[in-house]
Amino acid sequence: xxxxxxxxxxxxxxxxxxxxxxxxxxxxxxxxxxxxxxxxxxxxxxxxxxxxxxxxxxxxxxxxxxxxxxxxxxxxxxxxxxxxxxxxxxxxxxxxxxxxxxxxxxxxxxxxxxxxxxxxxxxxxxxxxxxxxxxxxxxxxxxxxxxxxxxxxxxxxxxxxxxxxxxxxxxxxxxxxxxxxxxxxxxxxxxxxxx
Numbered sequence: 001x002x003x004x005x006x007x008x009x010x011x012x013x014x015x016x017x018x019x020x021x022x023x024x025x026x027x028x029x030x031x032x033x034x035x036x037x038x039x040x041x042x043x044x045x046x047x048x049x050x051x052x053x054x055x056x057x058x059x060x061x062x063x064x065x066x067x068x069x070x071x072x073x074x075x076x077x078x079x080x081x082x083x084x085x086x087x088x089x090x091x092x093x094x095x096x097x098x099x100x101x102x103x104x105x106x107x108x109x110x111x112x113x114x115x116x117x118x119x120x121x122x123x124x125x126x127x128x129x130x131x132x133x134x135x136x137x138x139x140x141x142x143x144x145x146x147x148x149x150x151x152x153x154x155x156x157x158x159x160x161x162x163x164x165x166x167x168x169x170x171x172x173x174x175x176x177x178x179x180x181x182x183x184x185x186x187x188x189x190x191x192x193x194x195x
Contacts, residue, residue, distance in 0.1 A: 001096040001130050003088070005067045011121040013193075015078060016114055018121055021061065021071035021085060026054050028073060028082040032106035043104070043140075046168050060087070060102075067091070074105060076114050083109040086118055088126070096133040098126055113193070119153050120193050127185040134181055140165075141174035150178045154188040 011018040033053040047053045063069035069089040076083040084105035088098045100122050105115055126132040137155050139146040151157070155178030164175035180188065 001093045001132055003091050003093055005064055005070060011125055013117060013121060015117040016121060017075040017077055018072040018118060021057060021073050023057060025073045026057050029053060032084060036107055074118055076109055083114060098132055099136040101138060117193055123185060127182050132182065134179055137178045138175050141176050147176060154180055
């Protein structure tokens with residue numbers, strides 16, 4: 001696998017548009033970040049102020065430069081507005097493996113099918129274009145909504161890493177790991193989304 005960090009990856013269908021995260025997205029995503037302080041309660045990095053969101057975006061851009069993460073903004077094409085962010089991360093070209101993570105979507109966009117469409121676009125790119133062998137997904141053990149969503153898209157439970165990640169409030173979270181393998185994707189993608 002050879003992840004194209006230098007390429008402007010744009011993924012879209014009739015519901016979602018994913019494009020590389022940019023500094024301009026600080027303004028595009030500000031309303032969601034400030035109004036929904038609990039949005040990233042299970043994430044190690046908070047974004048609920050302009051300063052925190054700017055730090056998040058700048059860190060994401062640096063990680064792309066350092067070839068460890070590729071972050072996207074999420075645009076809801078049905079509502080014609082920015083809805084959040086998601087990333088390819090923990091990218092290992094040698095192991096032909098990527099993680100889909102750091103996903104956050106405003107409450108008004110949850111349970112609308114937007115996240116499922118984003119996951120479809122990311123998974124299809126990972127397995128179809130990158131020829132990835134394995135896609136990983138992980139979440140906080142306490143985040144039942146995220147765990148259910150991962151299982152609904154076909155993520156296979158692999159285990160729980162105890163005291164795995166230090167949260168911004170000092171809490172040490174247990175992290176739940178899931179994966180989807182290349183040979184599972186062909187069956188999973190049939191009926192994955194209804195356009």
